[in-house]
Amino acid sequence: MNRVFNFSAGPAAMPVEVLEQAQQELTCWGDTGASVMELSHRGKPFVGVAEQAERDLRELLAVPDDYEVLFLQGGATAQFNFIPQNLLGSASSCDYISTGQWSLKAIAEARKFAHVNVAASSESDNFSSAPSQSQLQLDSEAAYLHYTPNETIGGVEFGYVPDAGNVPLVADLSSTLLSRPLDVSRFGLIYAGAQKNIGPSGLVVVIVRKSLLGRANATLADAFNYEKQAAAGSMLNTPPTYAWYIAGLVFKWLLQRGGLTAMAEINKRKADKLYQAIDASGYYRNPVATDSRSWMNVPFICGDGSRDKAFLEQSEAAGLHALKGHRSVGGMRASIYNAMPEQGVDALIEFMAEFERVSS
């Protein structure tokens, strides 16, 4: 059957070229006579896959040499707990910016270990904007400042990288990493669950400045001790090898397409035309402040909400998959990560216009 345009927020659409290559070599990889998923993580063939993936990721993001790149498990959600355990050291407080559901989850886990100073929160405007730099009430003694550059559920994105002075900046980049260039040197630690722009779920990428390692608490699991995992090449325990391999294919796919500068251009164009279509219509509405709108996740409502069910049924039937908004907010959400082709966005815009026409 034909593949649909998949607007799922994550696990999300993958590049079809990546899936086709994975399919071709699923039972036999290279000259190994085995599937990648059957290869020992300690054997030369898989170590080659793993190292190439790290090299390509470093190239894509121009990761400075004084940063470790880790391929771990547990997604971003588990790192919410492990980041304070790795970074607090003897500090008793850390700063968090609260811009939505994912910030709140990160804060809840951090509170298990330290006082959390909420440096800014957009909760009072129903998480529909990102605070500006001048609104941040930062603590210069904080162990780090954590924020969520893009809230996947609310579709709220920071248009800038916060300046935290000498305090290390930590960012949950799950939904935007690899969608555009990033100055990694601005951050102490960044992390991203793979299931949006990187690869299958079950893999999380952590990139951390080496000078921040060495302060983990004594009860942290070795498997999530970033210093120990860095020393072991992310193979202190058996890594999610197949997901790591698929991520490597995605990195190659991105390099072949001109890297993150090229992706940024396409992604901006995709987002711009979708927001323009929403704003130009009298029927659809995106609730987010225009300077905080996400390139990756575009939530919208139509009319008074009474036709949401019809919209979702008919769009699904038209080959536009998974447009349902997050269960906590309802409405619709189009996630348009790297792997969503521009034609998919065009098809959505066309469908929206026609749905508005017959609904009005």
Added chain:
Amino acid sequence: MNRVFNFSAGPAAMPVEVLEQAQQELTCWGDTGASVMELSHRGKPFVGVAEQAERDLRELLAVPDDYEVLFLQGGATAQFNFIPQNLLGSASSCDYISTGQWSLKAIAEARKFAHVNVAASSESDNFSSAPSQSQLQLDSEAAYLHYTPNETIGGVEFGYVPDAGNVPLVADLSSTLLSRPLDVSRFGLIYAGAQKNIGPSGLVVVIVRKSLLGRANATLADAFNYEKQAAAGSMLNTPPTYAWYIAGLVFKWLLQRGGLTAMAEINKRKADKLYQAIDASGYYRNPVATDSRSWMNVPFICGDGSRDKAFLEQSEAAGLHALKGHRSVGGMRASIYNAMPEQGVDALIEFMAEFERVSS
């Protein structure tokens, strides 16, 4: 190219029928128009995959209704840390049996949270046997008794299930789960990294008696709080969906082959004939006490060790893959999990005889 016979200890060989089905439907699963790895874990199609896998696993192991079945991340190694955090409650001590490298790792993580009473250790005989029930020095006040029914590196297996009285029994079944029937009701908690008999690495199955939940410590990550994950159907955070799907294919494969009773018969036959070949030869030697020999991992040395390199090169060239022993012990190791066909063991035995002939 032809597929090899893959003796890797893990990630390990998968059933070729499973790989072929996964390959066929990799780009489009069912009528979704998307790959399984692109499906939202909250959508009906993937929830169906996940629930079917759990039902099939429950059927295979006859899991009693008062047990939760969890599909998590982090492998067994991470659970070494999370099990004490979930089970200790107000207890200050737990019992561990030490039979090799994996026991030692489990003990090291538990010591981060409690006093560990080593109820028995076979370290003095170089971990070449499992202690008998009468050798166990158990503490009736222990929070639980943990043991490693099969040590993957040493190839040492318990021929019995320890009796811990009223103390819950906890077992790392990474390398033996699904290799034969198991009376789950004897255990408080069992767990297994997927990459031996279940599916791709990055997935771990935890089966826990419901009455043991509810005593997690306050700083444990929600993503590894077994009670919270049970309440969320293992979807408190995004699960490793593709690995979960592959595990489901493996469960179906096992059911179609007659389940665990049928697998036990084949696995016993495979192990018996390999040990017989080793014992009958004057050239090969397995160092493990005969009553503690693993069905799954068969380590052996040949001659004085000087021909190990030749053995490994020539066996690899003959299509017998990954026979190298663990880096901590050297020599050879044949891992012969469910997916290793009997012909693979026959081919190994034949190769060993020929290698002995030209080496003697």
